[in-house]
Amino acid sequence: MKYVVVDAFTERKFAGNSAAVCLVEGHLSDALMQQIAAEFNLSETAYLALQSDGCWSLRWFTPMIEVNLCGHATLAAAHVLWTEFGVSDEVLRFATRSGELRVSRMGAVVSMRFPITVTVNSDTTGWAQTIVKPALLSGAAIAGEDYLIELKDAMAVQNFTPDLPAIAALNSRGLIVSAKGAQGSGLDFVSRFFAPNAGIDEDPVTGSAHCALAHYWAQKLAKTDFVAKQVSRRGGVLGVAIDGDIVVLSGKAISTMSGELRLG
Known part of the structure; x- marks a missing residue:
């Protein structure tokens, strides 16, 4: 084969x-x-x-x-x-x-x-605080099969150290960690993705997670076209656009x- x-x-x-x-x-x-x-x-x-x-x-x-x-x-x-x-x-x-x-x-x-993944905002005083310190949190959501947390800035996403047992305990496919792109970077948002329950401690670039990130950031930024970067060690850049109930990656x-x- x-x-x-x-x-x-x-x-x-x-x-x-x-x-x-x-x-x-x-x-x-x-x-x-x-x-x-x-x-x-x-x-x-x-x-x-x-x-x-x-x-x-x-x-x-x-x-x-x-x-x-x-x-x-x-x-x-x-x-x-x-x-x-x-x-x-x-x-x-x-x-x-x-x-x-x-x-x-x-x-x-x-x-x-791809079909869009609708995100539902979650209380940041609950499960999200088992993952990250409250001072770093700006938002949390349920994102289809995944959980999503928004951190205060892009540098916090870059520096995020995952507690993999705590992420696995969420009993989700994975955890999306995201923040608004830094001013002057040309990026609308950045992210990382962790899926220990699927055998992937950190995924380098996760297209499917951006079906949820598109919905989440459309509400935050009041726009439907984005330039996104997954800031893993290998890194990757995606064009992301919403077309009705479809996300174009x-x-x-x-x-x-x-x-x-x-x-x-």
């Missing part, structure tokens, strides 16, 4: 978020897909299979679990189809756990249309390695 490893939400190698993309041409059991994802040990491994209707089946696995939505691995999958496997369609359709997702391209920029990707899995 052929695979390509891609760095997503970046235009330079060894930055952004890595995903392995596997082209499935026969049957793979769920257990085997999970084993392969653990072998790659990247934040996500994506499995692509062409369906009879021209849509691509797309599934995403962390080293520990299958997930419902993954932005960077979707970007990686589209990048691989266009640049490595000779697909010429300008709009790709993916059948996923989150419904049909559509991805298009304009030059090197890939745009993905845009970014670039670059292939870093390819090969063949020996499954026989």
Whole structure:
């Protein structure tokens, strides 16, 4: 089975978020897909299979679990189809756990249309204070499968030290930590993402989290188009826009390695 490893939400190698993309041409059991994802040990491994209707089946696995939505691995999958496997369609359709997702391209920029995640503001005196000191807190919210905390400034996000057992105790997919972009940075907001329950202590760039961040910051900033940066060690920049109940995530990707899995 052929695979390509891609760095997503970046235009330079060894930055952004890595995903392995596997082209499935026969049957793979769920257990085997999970084993392969653990072998790659990247934040996500994506499995692509062409369906009879021209849509691509797309599934995403962390080293520990299958997930419902993954932005960077979707970007990686589209990048691989266009640049490595000779697909010429300008709009790709993916059948996923989150419904049909559509991805298009304009030059090197890939745009993905994902369902928006509505955030619900939460009391900052509750669960949020098990994660961070009250003096650093500016807001908290429930964000679909995740929890979200807003810190007082971008530097606080950069310097945030996660208490991974406390984050795991939230019993969510993960924790989004965010703040407004620093003045003069050109960024509307920054973030980091932690998902110890999914086997990812810190995810380098998390497209799906921005489906919630878009909703959260639209209410805060009274706008619908953003430039966002995930300020992990590898880092990544995303274009984020709200179109009704859809979030359009845009970014670039670059292939870093390819090969063949020996499954026989």
